[in-house]
Amino acid sequence: MSTQIEKPFAITLDRNTSLANHTGSWRSKRPVYVDRLPPCNATCPAGENIQNWLFHAESGNYEAAWRSLTENNPLPAIMGRVCYHPCEGACNRGQLDAAVGINAVERFLGDEALKQGWAFAKPAVESGKRVLVVGSGPAGLSAAYHLRRMGHGVTIVEAETAAGGMMRYGIPRYRLPRQVLDAEVQRIVDMGVELRLDTRVDDVLAMQAAEGFDAVFLGIGAGIAKRAYIPAGDASHITDAVSVLHEVEDSQPLLGRKVVIYGGGNTAIDVARTAKRLGAEESIIVYRRTRDKMPAHDFEVKEALEEGVKLKWLSTITEAGEGNITIEKMALDAKGFPQPTGEFETLPADSVVLALGQNVEQTLLEHIPNLTMKWDSVQTDAVMMTSHDGVFAGGDMVAGSERTVTVAVGHGKKAARAIDAWLRGELYQPAPKHEPATFERLNTWYYADAEKTVRPVLDIIRRQSTFDEVVGGLDESNALFEARRCLSCGNCFECDNCYGVCPDSAVIKLGAGKRFAFNYDYCKGCGLCAEECPCGAIVVELEDK
Amino acid sequence: METTIKFYQTDTFTVGNRLLSEAERSVQAGMQRTNALNSGHRACQGCGEALGARFAVDAAMRAAGNDLIACNATGCLEVFSTPYPESSWQLPWIHSLFGNTAAVATGVAAAQRVKGTKTRVLAQGGDGGTTDIGFGCLSGMFERNDDVLYICYDNEAYMNTGVQRSSATPPAARTATTVPVGQHPNGNVFGKGKSVPLIAMAHEIPYVATASVADLRDLEAKVTKAMSIHGARYIHIHVPCPLGWGADPAHTIKLARLAIESGLFPVFEAEHGEITGHRAIREQVPVEDYLKLQKRFAHLFRNPKQVEVIAQLQAIADRNIRRFKLLEKRGAAV
Numbered sequence: 031m032s033t034q035i036e037k038p039f040a041i042t043l044d045r046n047t048s049l050a051n052h053t054g055s056w057r058s059k060r061p062v063y064v065d066r067l068p069p070c071n072a073t074c075p076a077g078e079n080i081q082n083w084l085f086h087a088e089s090g091n092y093e094a095a096w097r098s099l100t101e102n103n104p105l106p107a108i109m110g111r112v113c114y115h116p117c118e119g120a121c122n123r124g125q126l127d128a129a130v131g132i133n134a135v136e137r138f139l140g141d142e143a144l145k146q147g148w149a150f151a152k153p154a155v156e157s158g159k160r161v162l163v164v165g166s167g168p169a170g171l172s173a174a175y176h177l178r179r180m181g182h183g184v185t186i187v188e189a190e191t192a193a194g195g196m197m198r199y200g201i202p203r204y205r206l207p208r209q210v211l212d213a214e215v216q217r218i219v220d221m222g223v224e225l226r227l228d229t230r231v232d233d234v235l236a237m238q239a240a241e242g243f244d245a246v247f248l249g250i251g252a253g254i255a256k257r258a259y260i261p262a263g264d265a266s267h268i269t270d271a272v273s274v275l276h277e278v279e280d281s282q283p284l285l286g287r288k289v290v291i292y293g294g295g296n297t298a299i300d301v302a303r304t305a306k307r308l309g310a311e312e313s314i315i316v317y318r319r320t321r322d323k324m325p326a327h328d329f330e331v332k333e334a335l336e337e338g339v340k341l342k343w344l345s346t347i348t349e350a351g352e353g354n355i356t357i358e359k360m361a362l363d364a365k366g367f368p369q370p371t372g373e374f375e376t377l378p379a380d381s382v383v384l385a386l387g388q389n390v391e392q393t394l395l396e397h398i399p400n401l402t403m404k405w406d407s408v409q410t411d412a413v414m415m416t417s418h419d420g421v422f423a424g425g426d427m428v429a430g431s432e433r434t435v436t437v438a439v440g441h442g443k444k445a446a447r448a449i450d451a452w453l454r455g456e457l458y459q460p461a462p463k464h465e466p467a468t469f470e471r472l473n474t475w476y477y478a479d480a481e482k483t484v485r486p487v488l489d490i491i492r493r494q495s496t497f498d499e500v501v502g503g504l505d506e507s508n509a510l511f512e513a514r515r516c517l518s519c520g521n522c523f524e525c526d527n528c529y530g531v532c533p534d535s536a537v538i539k540l541g542a543g544k545r546f547a548f549n550y551d552y553c554k555g556c557g558l559c560a561e562e563c564p565c566g567a568i569v570v571e572l573e574d575k
Numbered sequence: 576m577e578t579t580i581k582f583y584q585t586d587t588f589t590v591g592n593r594l595l596s597e598a599e600r601s602v603q604a605g606m607q608r609t610n611a612l613n614s615g616h617r618a619c620q621g622c623g624e625a626l627g628a629r630f631a632v633d634a635a636m637r638a639a640g641n642d643l644i645a646c647n648a649t650g651c652l653e654v655f656s657t658p659y660p661e662s663s664w665q666l667p668w669i670h671s672l673f674g675n676t677a678a679v680a681t682g683v684a685a686a687q688r689v690k691g692t693k694t695r696v697l698a699q700g701g702d703g704g705t706t707d708i709g710f711g712c713l714s715g716m717f718e719r720n721d722d723v724l725y726i727c728y729d730n731e732a733y734m735n736t737g738v739q740r741s742s743a744t745p746p747a748a749r750t751a752t753t754v755p756v757g758q759h760p761n762g763n764v765f766g767k768g769k770s771v772p773l774i775a776m777a778h779e780i781p782y783v784a785t786a787s788v789a790d791l792r793d794l795e796a797k798v799t800k801a802m803s804i805h806g807a808r809y810i811h812i813h814v815p816c817p818l819g820w821g822a823d824p825a826h827t828i829k830l831a832r833l834a835i836e837s838g839l840f841p842v843f844e845a846e847h848g849e850i851t852g853h854r855a856i857r858e859q860v861p862v863e864d865y866l867k868l869q870k871r872f873a874h875l876f877r878n879p880k881q882v883e884v885i886a887q888l889q890a891i892a893d894r895n896i897r898r899f900k901l902l903e904k905r906g907a908a909v
Contacts, residue, residue, distance in 0.1 A: 048615030048656070048663035056620070088594060475832065475858075476588045514594065526591025530603040530791060531828055533626040535614045539606050542593060552614035556621035556817075557825030564589060570825075 053534060057555035059570050061528075061548055066467035066520025066566065069120035070132060075432070076103045076172075076439040080117055080132055081521060087135055087513035088523075095513075096139045096148060103439050104175040104218055105168065107144055107210045110137020111501070112201055113436045114327055122469045122519050126477060131504075131512045138509040144213050150221050153181040159453050160185065162243040164231055164394070166215070167195020168435045169249030169425030172442025173449075175218045177247075180450045184223045185243070189230040195251050196426070197435060199276040200297070202304050203497040233397040234421075245420045245449045248408070249442065252388040252426035252433060258292070260382070265352035271301045271385035278304055286380020288312045290355055292347055293385030294324035299331060301383050302339040307497055314340045314377065316347055318360050318368045333500065344368060345375075347382065355379045390427045404429035413448035413458045414441055422449055467520025471566030476525070477517060522546070522567045528559035590791055602634050602795050609636040609665055616663040618655040621824025623814035623831065624728045627788045628652055628699065631726050631812060634795040636666060638802030639695040644669070644683055648676035648700030648709055651735040652728060676700050677712040680723040688722075695802065696722065702729040702743035706771045713771075717778035717807045724801050724808045727771065730816035738819040742768045745839070746891070747884050748871045750819070755874040761884060762874060772845075775809040779848035782808040787842060788815070789831035793854055797844060813840045821870020833865035838892035841899040855904045856896070862889045 070080040078099060086095035099106050110133055121129035160183040163170045171193070174184045192198055193215045197206060219225050231237055238246055255270035262268055267286070271293070277283040289305040291298045294317035305313040315334075317324060320343050324331060335341070342357070346368075349356040354376050360368035389406045402409040402417035407429035414422045424441025426433040431441070444458075451458035504512060522545050529537045529546055536553035537546050560568040591604030602608055611632035618625040636643055644667045647653045653670050656663040671679040680698035687694045698716075700709055705727040716723055732750045733739040740750040746765040749755050753763040775783045781804045786794040794812065801808040815831050817824040834840035835854065839862055842854035863885060866872040875881040896902055 046661050048613055048617075048661045051615040051617065051661060053615055053617065478588070524591070524593040525589035526600070526604040527589050530590030530601065531626065533618060533622045533629070533827075534616070535610050535612075535629065541606065549614065554620040556827075557823075558621050558626075558827055561825040562828050 052551045054551045059555040067464040068467045068519040070117035073116045073120040075436040078102045084513045084516040096143045105214045107140025110140045130515045138504045157181040159244045161245045163247045165249035166193035169438035169442045172439040173247045173446045176446030178221045186225045187229040248423040249425045252390045254389040256387045262350040266350040267381040271297045288378045288380045290379040291315045291383045296326045298385035299326045317343045318346045414445035476564035518565045531562045609633045613663045616656045619818050621817045621827045623827045627812045627814040634798035638799045646676045646680040646698045648704030649673035650701035674708040677716040681721040684722045699726045703733040703741045706742045720806045727811045728814045734819040760874040772811045776845045776848045780807040784844035785811045787813040787831045836860045837862045837865045838896040841895040853899045856901045
């Protein structure tokens with residue numbers, strides 16, 4: 031930058047700008063840009079990069095958002111309806127006003143994709159390997175999708191007449207409309223995945239050998255209802271939740287006018303709400319502990335109560351007769367366990383539905399020699415492989431994890447990656463995770479306050495009598511608004527603050543989408559950029575000299 | 576059934592934000608900003624004055640179509656930006672004496688008028704050069720309504736010469752000349768000093784405003800507005816000094832923000848002697864939050880804690896809040 035001019039008398043230095051003065055040499059600490067793991071991503075059972083797809087949604091680029099989302103989860107329209115969204119519970123924005131409505135935005139993106147007909151790309155290169163997937167529930171579909179993306183041939187076998195597993199035969203229509211399920215399944219099939227319906231497999235190893243599959247993924251779920259012994263007369267009508275929810279898919283199960291559901295989980299709630307829709311005057315959930323101890327999610331209990339479902343807690347069913355049941359009142363002991371009180375009561379009941387949990391069907395598993403089990407579930411290693419080499423498993427049938435659709439999708443993805451590595455003779459090594467982006471690292475001054483957009487809830491009366499969807503969706507302006515509430519915890523969202531607040535103009539703006547860089551020739555290490563970064567994406571490190 | 580509030584990810588509190596249209600972004604967010612005070616200047620780490628000067632002059636440059644001359648009083652800003660033969664300035668710039676930059680600017684403006692050019696004139700100095708030493712010349716520039724925008728960067732003492740008290744030093748602050756001593760150490764005495772913005776208003780010049788490095792949008796809007804007006808204009812910008820205040824260099828903007836949010840530094844604007852707008856407090860904080868982060872007030876928090884002195888400072892903040900309606904969102908300019 032030096033300009034050569036004639037020097038005045040007694041001046042020996044060149045005239046210059048201050049750029050010759052590298053003030054970076056003063057520095058004892060240096061700012062560094064980092065990416066941190068936001069709490070939403072950290073808690074997502076399906077391993078979605080939620081913040082990244084929100085980033086695209088914020089600018090209104092919904093297709094880019096959907097493509098980012100489906101890199102990890104191929105079922106966003108389903109997720110947006112049935113996921114219990116632990117991400118929202120972890121969302122840092124919850125500490126500021128209310129969590130970002132991630133689930134609602136996910137549903138919007140999923141619905142938008144169906145409306146616009148966005149399809150998955152077929153793999154560019156075929157690997158020549160073939161994988162057999164048993165079960166077309168969320169775990170199997172997720173595994174099939176990810177394996178297909180990696181270029182492997184995939185065949186799904188399904189015992190039922192339609193795909194979806196528990197998403198079809200366990201989740202009622204009012205929570206998951208079937209055209210949404212069908213469309214998202216079809217989109218996976220359209221990638222070139224073979225789907226064989228009405229195909230029950232008992233000896234999977236024999237099938238693998240016969241058809242020459244290179245690896246197997248099991249996702250058969252947990253579809254056997256647990257029973258409890260209840261003394262019952264001949265005329266009593268006792269059934270279970272699995273059967274009711276399965277029957278309602280194809281016909282109208284006859285439960286009567288007064289229905290008692292026994293259990294306190296989400297399935298009990300689903301059955302109680304289904305019974306209401308089937309015309310029951312009374313739908314009563316009998317549970318042996320208190321409402322706050324119910325495993326069911328609070329919002330589902332709330333929605334059920336709004337629809338007129340009744341709750342009878344601290345009660346066990348001791349006998350079922352014709353048209354009525356006998357219940358015994360319970361009391362919680364010092365440890366919080368229910369104990370019988372000896373007080374009895376009679377309730378009118380045309381039928382009793384047991385919703386006491388589910389077990390894994392054993393036939394297929396018994397055909398695989400020396401499979402390591404834990405109770406009725408299959409034990410898998412860290413990368414979802416069973417004790418039988420080359421046989422992987424995921425979803426409800428696997429020991430030690432929560433039985434939800436989202437967990438199953440996560441299992442399918444993880445197993446697919448492990449299978450891909452295994453087919454190449456390698457062991458799958460997950461990428462190391464970034465440091466967590468905690469609330470304390472945010473500078474919340476820069477975020478404006480706003481309420482969470484509330485999803486419109488259908489009119490209660492309408493909900494009671496039909497299987498129409500209960501929770502409505504966001505429209506485009508709402509979804510955009512909701513996405514923009516994201517704080518972008520721990521990852522730069524290009525707000526220009528560092529670039530603006532540097533007293534030494536030592537931050538270089540690289541342009542839209544390219545973020546920023548530090549000019550360490552001039553950065554004095556004051557740390558203002560890190561202090562004023564809204565999302566905590568700058569750390570100050572000691573210079574090692 | 577649902578509530579929708581007009582809202583952007585970070586509203587306009589941040590410098591830029593990719594979600595905003597170009598027009599809604601600040602001058603500082605632009606890749607083409609002048610960088611009027613360029614890298615390599617010798618200000619301390621986290622210098623509020625260097626930051627404030629770049630904010631203000633970049634905005635003035637944009638408003639003037641880059642046709643601008645700056646006159647600069649002696650002080651930190653002059654010393655750290657122009658150790659001969661270096662200069663950090665990216666515009667024509669002239670250094671005057673400590674006390675006469677307003678007069679020099681008057682002359683430069685007169686020259687432009689005689690020559691018939693449209694070049695605009697800016698004068699700038701610290702609080703010492705403005706509220707004390709250059710005050711006579713400044714008042715003259717105001718009463719003649721000379722076509723100059725004068726910007727005072729207020730860091731509340733003579734920092735360049737070693738942190739001596741000025742007439743802008745707040746009560747209770749420690750400086751080299753207001754050392755807290757004795758059993759009830761108080762620092763700078765209460766009831767002295769002056770508000771040059773209010774004095775400027777008394778001259779009934781076209782435009783007077785206060786601003787802060789903690790509110791870039793407000794600062795840029797005020798500089799832009801001032802540049803749209805001819806005649807004498809005055810902007811008083813609060814710029815924390817990590818060295819003189821005994822603060823973490825990373826806290827420069829945080830301190831400026833706490834000064835606004837506590838009410839100690841009222842941000843307002845006035846036209847022809849009448850207040851026309853104020854920047855409302857967003858999240859009110861007690862003055863203690865502001866004071867605690869600075870060593871110049873540390874004597875107030877040592878045993879025994881000077882509760883009464885802190886209450887007196889809170890009273891000043893409370894008076895500002897009443898006087899400038901700082902808690903009223905309605906009528907707020909920003």
